[in-house]
Amino acid sequence: MMSSETFSRYDTADYLKNEEDIIAYLEAVMEEGGDDPAYIARALGVVARARNMSQLARDVGMSREGLYKALSEDGNPSFATIMKVAHALGLRLGFKPAA
Numbered sequence: 001m002m003s004s005e006t007f008s009r010y011d012t013a014d015y016l017k018n019e020e021d022i023i024a025y026l027e028a029v030m031e032e033g034g035d036d037p038a039y040i041a042r043a044l045g046v047v048a049r050a051r052n053m054s055q056l057a058r059d060v061g062m063s064r065e066g067l068y069k070a071l072s073e074d075g076n077p078s079f080a081t082i083m084k085v086a087h088a089l090g091l092r093l094g095f096k097p098a099a
Contacts, residue, residue, distance in 0.1 A: 016050035019090075026091070044048070044085050045071030051089065059088035 016022050028042060031081050033039035048071055057064040061084070070077040071085070086093055 011049070013049035016047060022047050022050065022089075036041045038073075040077055041082060042070050042073060043079050044082065044089070045075070047089060048085065056085070056088050060084045070073075 002024040012025065016025055028048065029040060046067070048067065054064050057067040057095065060067060060081070062081075064068070067085075069075055070081055077085075083093065
């Protein structure tokens with residue numbers, strides 16, 4: 001007898017349950033792809049999905065659709081948008097010496 005299995009699409013956002021998870025994820029992103037602005041923008045999109053995207057869009061002053069697009073695979077958000085999103089998420093960007 002064959003069993004019918006169903007699989008759902010993997011979404012990292014489903015696993016970001018608290019602040020510690022979010023910080024660990026973003027630190028890993030910066031370690032792995034910190035030189036790629038699009039990679040960082042997508043990671044912020046993942047965090048935004050883990051939170052309330054609609055509220056975040058209001059906090060940033062964008063439409064929900066506009067924020068999804070900016071933080072998507074094909075998005076190219078301005079640095080100002082990245083800063084607004086980080087701030088609205090309660091995050092602060094920082095710099096440290098490259099090792």
